[in-house]
Structures are given as C-alpha cells and as structure tokens.
Amino acid sequence: MRKCLKFILKRIKMDSKEPICYKKNYIKEVLGRIDFATPLTEFEKALPADFLKIIKNEFPISENTQGTIQNIHIDKGIVKDNLERYTEWTFHGKDRQKSIKVSSKYIVVSLKKYYNYEDFLKDIINPVNSLMKDLGNISIIRTGIRFVNIFDDLIKSYDDLQKYFNNFAVETFKNIYQPDACSRNILISEFLVQDIKLRVQSGIYNSNYPAPISNKEYLIDIDAYYDFPHVISDFKEYFDKLHNQIQSIFEHSISNELRSKLNE
Structure with a gap:
C-alpha cells in the first residue's frame, strides 16, 4: 500500500496550484465524473476494445447493470413520465476500493481509498485519452470532482472544533436551537469561481442520523464542476x-494544528 510521505508545512495561498499530500487523510470517497453532451450510442452494446483494455488494467473485476432515468414532461397541464433504461458498465479494482462506471451518458470514477492526486488522475485520464483516440474530440456537458472528508475520530468535545477547523466552521453550532435534539448541523455554501461551480457542505455529520448527535464527526464535502459545453481534449x-479549487477550500477550512496532525 502506497502512502504519500512528502509534505512541507507552510502557509497555504488560496491560489496554490501545487498538489498537497498528507501522510494521513479522512477522505471517505472521491468522485471524478464527465457527462457527455449527447449519448454515445457506441457504448450501448459494447465498449471499444482498446478502451476496455485500458480500463481492465486498473479495474479487472467487471459487471454490467441497467441504469434508469425517469423523464417527466408537462404538456398542456398534463404530466407524463417515462422510464428510460440504459446499459451501465461497472469495473472494480482488485480490492474493490475503487471503481469506474461507463455508460453512453457518463464516465464516473470512485475511490474509497485516496493516496494522491496523480493516481486519481491516472485512473480517469487513461480511459479518457483512449476514448479520444477511438472516438475523437467528444463534446462534454459537465466535468466534476467531489471530495468527501469525514473526520470521525478527532472531535471529543465541541471545543475541538475550534482547535482543528476554521472559525466559520464552528460558528454555526454555537447558538443552535436545542443542541441536545440536533441530528445534524451542516452548512451548505455555493460559489462561482471563474466558471467553476462549487457546493461545500461542512459541519457535524453524525453517522447515527436521524438520532440526536452522538458521534461528533465533522464533514467537509466539496463538489466542484464545470457545467457548460466543452470538449474532452480540455x-x-x-x-x-x-482539484486546485477543492484543495484551496479544504486548506482554508482547517487549522495548522490539524495539518500537523495529518502529517504525523
């Protein structure tokens, strides 16, 4: 099992482009996704041979399932809906800690264990490069990354929030109504930064939800994406x-004390 061992503790600039890697992380899932502007009919019955070979190098366990989309149309006050079915090709890594899903509509890579950005990028960029070789410069309607961090063994008391996280993360819980009855306390913030849309969820997660908070787990869930037409070569x-924007928000959300702890 590889771990990232290099890290230089320094003041992080919000526009830093250098990937930061800690010895330890609390990442529960990372997702990388592209959505095609129009369905790739080539993927309905089979995947291109070279594309499939590239995928199976990293994701040797395969299965295929049926995906569904419910379409709802309103015409002259009448609501009509139909269920659209499509083939979804799913491949898993040897230990099933990572997977890739491919359909005529999208490609999604999911990692349950995250080591570094380079490995994550490789898991999605190699299939994408193969796809460009086979099908040309495909049109994309959405490209996105999502990092879900749950700090599940750090918070012994609410005072620890201030020790490990930025003040804005703590303020939402200070004056909450009936804290003993609270099941979750999550702040949702949305941003638009140079055409990048970001949705950030942060706060007390509580894996025992909907019961009142007993596990003081802290969530930092950052979803970043472009959702305008572009081409796969971009x-x-x-x-x-x-990734740079997600890293900047994450670094802004944590304290130097937590950085040191992550690098022990």
Missing part, C-alpha cells in the same frame, strides 16, 4: 483547475 486542464 478535460485534463479543467480537472486540474477543479
């Missing part, structure tokens, strides 16, 4: 920019 550039 994927690497956009993916790097999305």
Whole structure:
C-alpha cells in the first residue's frame, strides 16, 4: 500500500496550484465524473476494445447493470413520465476500493481509498485519452470532482472544533436551537469561481442520523464542476483547475494544528 510521505508545512495561498499530500487523510470517497453532451450510442452494446483494455488494467473485476432515468414532461397541464433504461458498465479494482462506471451518458470514477492526486488522475485520464483516440474530440456537458472528508475520530468535545477547523466552521453550532435534539448541523455554501461551480457542505455529520448527535464527526464535502459545453481534449486542464479549487477550500477550512496532525 502506497502512502504519500512528502509534505512541507507552510502557509497555504488560496491560489496554490501545487498538489498537497498528507501522510494521513479522512477522505471517505472521491468522485471524478464527465457527462457527455449527447449519448454515445457506441457504448450501448459494447465498449471499444482498446478502451476496455485500458480500463481492465486498473479495474479487472467487471459487471454490467441497467441504469434508469425517469423523464417527466408537462404538456398542456398534463404530466407524463417515462422510464428510460440504459446499459451501465461497472469495473472494480482488485480490492474493490475503487471503481469506474461507463455508460453512453457518463464516465464516473470512485475511490474509497485516496493516496494522491496523480493516481486519481491516472485512473480517469487513461480511459479518457483512449476514448479520444477511438472516438475523437467528444463534446462534454459537465466535468466534476467531489471530495468527501469525514473526520470521525478527532472531535471529543465541541471545543475541538475550534482547535482543528476554521472559525466559520464552528460558528454555526454555537447558538443552535436545542443542541441536545440536533441530528445534524451542516452548512451548505455555493460559489462561482471563474466558471467553476462549487457546493461545500461542512459541519457535524453524525453517522447515527436521524438520532440526536452522538458521534461528533465533522464533514467537509466539496463538489466542484464545470457545467457548460466543452470538449474532452480540455478535460485534463479543467480537472486540474477543479482539484486546485477543492484543495484551496479544504486548506482554508482547517487549522495548522490539524495539518500537523495529518502529517504525523
């Protein structure tokens, strides 16, 4: 099992483009996703041979399932809906800690264990490069990354929030109504930064939800994406920019004391 061992503790600038890697992380899932502007009919019955070979190098366990989308249309006050079915090709890593899902509509890579950005990028960029070789410069409607961090063994008391996280993360819980009855306390913030849309959820997660908070787990869930038409050859550039924004928000959310703890 590889771990990232290099890290220089320094004041982080919000526009830092250098990937930061700690010895330890609390990442529960990382998602990378692209959505095609129009469905790739080539993927309905089979995947291109070279594309499939690239995927199976990293994701040797395969299965295919049926995905569904419910479409709702309103015409002259009458609501009509129909269920659209499509083939979803799913591949898992050897230990099932990572997977890739491919359909005519999207490609999604999911990691349950995250080591570094380079490995994450490789898991999605290699299939994307193969796809460009087979099908040309495909149109994309959305490119996104999501990091879900749950700090599940740090918070012994609410005083620890101020020790490990930025003040804005703490303020929402200070004056909450009936804290003993609270099941979750999560702040949702949305941003638009140079065409990047960001949705940040942060606060007390509580895995025993909907029961009142007993597990003081802290959530930092950052979803960043472009949702305008672009081409797949721009994927690497956009993916790097999305990762940079996520990293900046994460670093802004934590304290130097937590940085030191993550690097012990």
